[in-house]
Amino acid sequence: xxxxxxxxxxxxxxxxxxxxxxxxxxxxxxxxxxxxxxxxxxxxxxxxxxxxxxxxxxxxxxxxxxxxxxxxxxxxxxxxxxxxxxxxxxxxxxxxxxxxxxxxxxxxxxxxxxxxxxxxxxxxxxxxxxxxxxxxxxxxxxxxxxxxxxxxxxxxxxxxxxxxxxxxxxxxxxxxxxxxxxx
Ligand code: 5GP
Ligand code: MG
Numbered sequence: 001x002x003x004x005x006x007x008x009x010x011x012x013x014x015x016x017x018x019x020x021x022x023x024x025x026x027x028x029x030x031x032x033x034x035x036x037x038x039x040x041x042x043x044x045x046x047x048x049x050x051x052x053x054x055x056x057x058x059x060x061x062x063x064x065x066x067x068x069x070x071x072x073x074x075x076x077x078x079x080x081x082x083x084x085x086x087x088x089x090x091x092x093x094x095x096x097x098x099x100x101x102x103x104x105x106x107x108x109x110x111x112x113x114x115x116x117x118x119x120x121x122x123x124x125x126x127x128x129x130x131x132x133x134x135x136x137x138x139x140x141x142x143x144x145x146x147x148x149x150x151x152x153x154x155x156x157x158x159x160x161x162x163x164x165x166x167x168x169x170x171x172x173x174x175x176x177x178x179x180x181x182x183x
Pocket of ligand 1: 066095096097100103149150151155156
């Protein structure tokens with residue numbers, strides 16, 4: 001069953017605020033900001049957020065996977081290289097969800113090792129976890145949520161539900177089809 005958490009309107013309002021804050025943070029920088037999206041989950045968040053950043057922005061993406069069937073696999077598979085070397089770049093790393101932080105921390109460290117001048121992080125959702133289970137924190141997040149499994153606005157359950165405009169909690173009983181809610 002899908003339980004609504006955030007509507008597309010609420011998401012858009014929050015994304016606009018983040019875009020403004022990010023613009024202010026980087027506006028005195030002389031090099032364009034490189035936005036690196038961790039795919040596939042952050043795809044909608046990324047395209048909405050970059051259009052709220054009033055600066056020159058380059059876009060790149062990393063294909064990574066750590067979750068297998070609703071649970072963290074404990075390792076992060078990075079499946080591609082960036083188009084341009086991260087050396088010297090100011091990077092804003094975007095992800096859908098910060099859970100344990102393994103994904104964000106692994107990719108952030110890798111970009112810094114490759115010589116990025118700075119790597120700040122921004123996530124759509126920050127999941128509440130006991131502090132000892134969080135490996136890192138994001139510089140920005142849109143919403144903080146309880147540790148439930150969520151879908152929509154780019155987030156999937158076995159590749160489904162990504163195209164729901166809002167964000168929903170997916171409850172145990174998976175019998176509900178998205179058609180019942182939004183289509
Ligand atoms: P972490 O590495 O921080 O433990 O996990 C983050 C990654 O796990 C995210 O990039 C996301 O792909 C996936 N993930 C964590 N929680 C959820 C969730 O509730 N729903 C979905 N669809 N993916 C999640
Ligand atoms: Mg992800």
